Amino acid sequence: MINVLFFAQVRELLGESTIKVEASEQTTTAEGLRALLAAKDDKWGKVLASDKLLVAVNQTISSWDTQVEDGDEVAFFPPVTGG
Amino acid sequence: MSQANDRVLVQTQDFSAPEEYARIAADDSDGAVVTFVGKVRDFNDGSAVTDLTLEHYPGMTEAVLNQIAAEARERWPLTHVTIIHRVGTMALGEQIVFIGVTSAHRKAAFAACEFLIDFLKTKAPFWKLEAGEQGKNWVEAKDADEQAAKMWDKQ
Numbered sequence: 074m075i076n077v078l079f080f081a082q083v084r085e086l087l088g089e090s091t092i093k094v095e096a097s098e099q100t101t102t103a104e105g106l107r108a109l110l111a112a113k114d115d116k117w118g119k120v121l122a123s124d125k126l127l128v129a130v131n132q133t134i135s136s137w138d139t140q141v142e143d144g145d146e147v148a149f150f151p152p153v154t155g156g
Numbered sequence: 157m158s159q160a161n162d163r164v165l166v167q168t169q170d171f172s173a174p175e176e177y178a179r180i181a182a183d184d185s186d187g188a189v190v191t192f193v194g195k196v197r198d199f200n201d202g203s204a205v206t207d208l209t210l211e212h213y214p215g216m217t218e219a220v221l222n223q224i225a226a227e228a229r230e231r232w233p234l235t236h237v238t239i240i241h242r243v244g245t246m247a248l249g250e251q252i253v254f255i256g257v258t259s260a261h262r263k264a265a266f267a268a269c270e271f272l273i274d275f276l277k278t279k280a281p282f283w284k285l286e287a288g289e290q291g292k293n294w295v296e297a298k299d300a301d302e303q304a305a306k307m308w309d310k311q
Contacts, residue, residue: 078213080211080212080213080281080283081211081283081285081294082283082294085294125297129213129216129281132213132215132216132219133216134279148213148216148281150213150281150283151283151294151297152296152297153277153278153279153280153281153282153283153297154277154282154283154284154294154295154296154297155210155212155241155253155276155277155280155281155282155283155284156194156241156252156253156273156276156277156280156282156301
């Protein structure tokens with residue numbers, strides 16, 4: 074299983090903070106996982122299509138072609154605004 | 157990775173700037189102590205703010221702050237590095253973030269403090285939700301903050 078987390082506006086718009094996704098051939102990259110989740114319905118498609126969306130694989134901000142493996146933690150969130 | 161003289165905290169409770177200053181300022185080999193405190197401001201992008209809620213990514217946040225501290229140490233000779241960032245809901249005027257660095261000389265201390273807050277703002281997974289007269293609003297990331305962080309790439 075891949076542990077998927079959502080933060081801030083992404084979490085709020087999707088109404089989910091964490092979900093489990095079965096690892097498959099569709100989820101071998103961060104982009105693949107995003108595409109799989111975006112196909113859920115219109116809402117998920119719209120939120121995850123944002124060109125500002127960031128992805129962290131195992132708690133490191135990553136590029137969309139980063140490999141994702143079974144057991145990984147993948148988080149989707151908007152640009153950060155701390156400080 | 158994290159050094160004995162690094163103090164990295166993510167917490168809901170407030171911090172005392174005088175106590176944090178005293179904690180890092182006692183070293184006689186340091187001629188410079190630079191601190192920065194970020195606070196909840198009354199106006200952002202033209203609308204009144206009544207309070208602010210900080211969300212973060214537990215685990216990743218601490219890891220990124222430790223990495224940023226380590227990166228500052230690679231660039232400048234620093235003795236103490238303190239980064240404290242609050243999470244949860246904060247009222248107008250409350251403190252959000254504390255950065256404190258010490259070094260033998262002022263240039264390194266000033267530069268490292270500015271570097272730390274610039275990098276924290278663009279790399280650490282915190283998000284601000286502002287509450288105001290018009291309801292709640294997620295703060296948008298600013299290009300100016302991204303530019304400020306990029307300035308350090310050239311140096």
